[in-house]
Amino acid sequence: MWRLTASSCGPIVSAIVLAGCNYARGRWVQDARRRPLYSGLECKRWLSPMWACRLTQRTDFSYESFRWQPESCEIQEFDPDLSSLARLRGKTIALVGDSLGRQQFQSLMCMLTGGKEAPEARGAIRPDGWAYRFFATNTTILYYWSASLCELEPLNRSDPAATRYAMHLDRPAAFLRQHIGRFDVLVLNTGHHWNRGKISGNRWDMYVNGAPLRDRRMAEISRAKNFTVHSVVRWLDSQIPYHPRLRAFLRSISPRHFVNGDWNSGGSCANTTPLLRGVRVQDGGAADDALAAGAVAGTGVRLLDITAISELRDEAHMSNYSLRASSSGVQDCLHWCLPGVPDTWNEILLAQL
Ligand SMILES: *[C@@H]1O[C@H](CO)[C@@H](O)[C@H](O)[C@H]1NC(C)=O
Ligand SMILES: *[C@@H]1O[C@H](CO)[C@@H](O)[C@H](O)[C@H]1NC(C)=O
Ligand SMILES: *[C@@H]1O[C@H](CO)[C@@H](O)[C@H](O)[C@H]1NC(C)=O
Ligand SMILES: *[C@@H]1O[C@H](CO)[C@@H](O)[C@H](O)[C@H]1NC(C)=O
Numbered sequence: 001m002w003r004l005t006a007s008s009c010g011p012i013v014s015a016i017v018l019a020g021c022n023y024a025r026g027r028w029v030q031d032a033r034r035r036p037l038y039s040g041l042e043c044k045r046w047l048s049p050m051w052a053c054r055l056t057q058r059t060d061f062s063y064e065s066f067r068w069q070p071e072s073c074e075i076q077e078f079d080p081d082l083s084s085l086a087r088l089r090g091k092t093i094a095l096v097g098d099s100l101g102r103q104q105f106q107s108l109m110c111m112l113t114g115g116k117e118a119p120e121a122r123g124a125i126r127p128d129g130w131a132y133r134f135f136a137t138n139t140t141i142l143y144y145w146s147a148s149l150c151e152l153e154p155l156n157r158s159d160p161a162a163t164r165y166a167m168h169l170d171r172p173a174a175f176l177r178q179h180i181g182r183f184d185v186l187v188l189n190t191g192h193h194w195n196r197g198k199i200s201g202n203r204w205d206m207y208v209n210g211a212p213l214r215d216r217r218m219a220e221i222s223r224a225k226n227f228t229v230h231s232v233v234r235w236l237d238s239q240i241p242y243h244p245r246l247r248a249f250l251r252s253i254s255p256r257h258f259v260n261g262d263w264n265s266g267g268s269c270a271n272t273t274p275l276l277r278g279v280r281v282q283d284g285g286a287a288d289d290a291l292a293a294g295a296v297a298g299t300g301v302r303l304l305d306i307t308a309i310s311e312l313r314d315e316a317h318m319s320n321y322s323l324r325a326s327s328s329g330v331q332d333c334l335h336w337c338l339p340g341v342p343d344t345w346n347e348i349l350l351a352q353l
Pocket of ligand 3: 223227
């Protein structure tokens with residue numbers, strides 16, 4: 001069970017709201033003096049070795065040296081020491097989603113500690129996630145694994161190893177419903193688990209209204225995903241009036257960059273030259289996440305819009321680099337090297353708090 005002491009309402013830190021700034025439009029700027037925000041050799045406490053490209057066979061690290069410059073505003077320079085937590089004083093920041101959400105969580109922990117050991121943070125590994133509290137500012141950062149964002153209910157509780165799960169497309173994950181009142185900032189994401197292979201591999205059966213979904217049209221993956229994301233966002237929007245301090249975000253999809261095949265058919269992302277696709281994201285032509293944008297439209301849930309920005313960064317994935325030289329030829333063109341692109345997602349998030 002998750003046990004976080006109920007959070008009190010910390011002093012409201014006023015954020016400078018730059019009216020009209022669209023953080024999703026701008027350009028990547030090389031700035032090796034100020035990037036990366038932490039060392040991939042140092043952040044051992046929070047950064048999974050499998051995502052720390054400095055620990056792999058990779059020899060090219062130019063992907064670490066870029067920062068995002070929005071078109072019409074500045075992102076305040078990130079201060080890589082704990083004082084930058086001041087604006088997070090007393091707050092609980094929750095990231096809930098799939099492994100890309102976990103990458104964003106690890107990135108945030110590394111950013112906030114500068115990648116250094118931080119004995120002043122205490123926390124614990126929980127079933128399905130992690131939670132840490134920084135005592136200096138009483139800030140709690142947590143990650144909870146929920147790949148679909150919807151409730152998963154074991155159908156045979158006496159057989160935990162082999163049970164199938166009702167995947168309730170119209171019910172938010174139980175963790176969200178239970179703990180929504182404790183979050184000051186909530187960032188949701190989902191996306192890459194919405195395919196037949198993952199859904200059947202996980203033994204998930206789609207349910208709506210508490211009953212198995214028989215409507216085949218609705219059970220099409222893209223429709224079921226859209227229906228679920230809309231349901232979760234609508235529910236979250238309905239919660240905001242009861243939790244006025246909550247700032248809720250849906251992170252748009254993190255792009256994959258497999259070329260010449262998919263992950264299981266020889267696809268790769270071998271390019272290491274940054275920004276061959278251009279440095280700019282402008283209106284028109286931007287590869288935005290229409291599903292996520294549609295889901296939050298007209299609600300109090302905001303879009304953490306990182307899709308088009310990240311689309312330009314095909315060189316910054318794990319690719320086929322691994323901890324040992326004799327890799328199995330696995331290509332990961334989905335997850336990102338850290339430090340790397342998810343750091344920018346967090347800078348954009350922090351800019352909007
Ligand atoms: C720290 O935060 C927790 C929960 O977020 C709260 O219960 C506690 O009172 C806070 N402590 C201080 C010293 O502000
Ligand atoms: C649930 O699992 C148990 C243990 O494997 C099995 O004996 C039982 O038949 C299962 N129940 C159903 C309804 O499938
Ligand atoms: C997604 O779901 C919403 C709400 O049910 C609907 O209005 C919209 O048309 C759907 N979009 C797609 C692409 O199916
Ligand atoms: C990774 O891929 C590149 C180009 O596709 C290839 O030259 C290299 O040998 C691969 N490395 C490993 C460890 O498989």
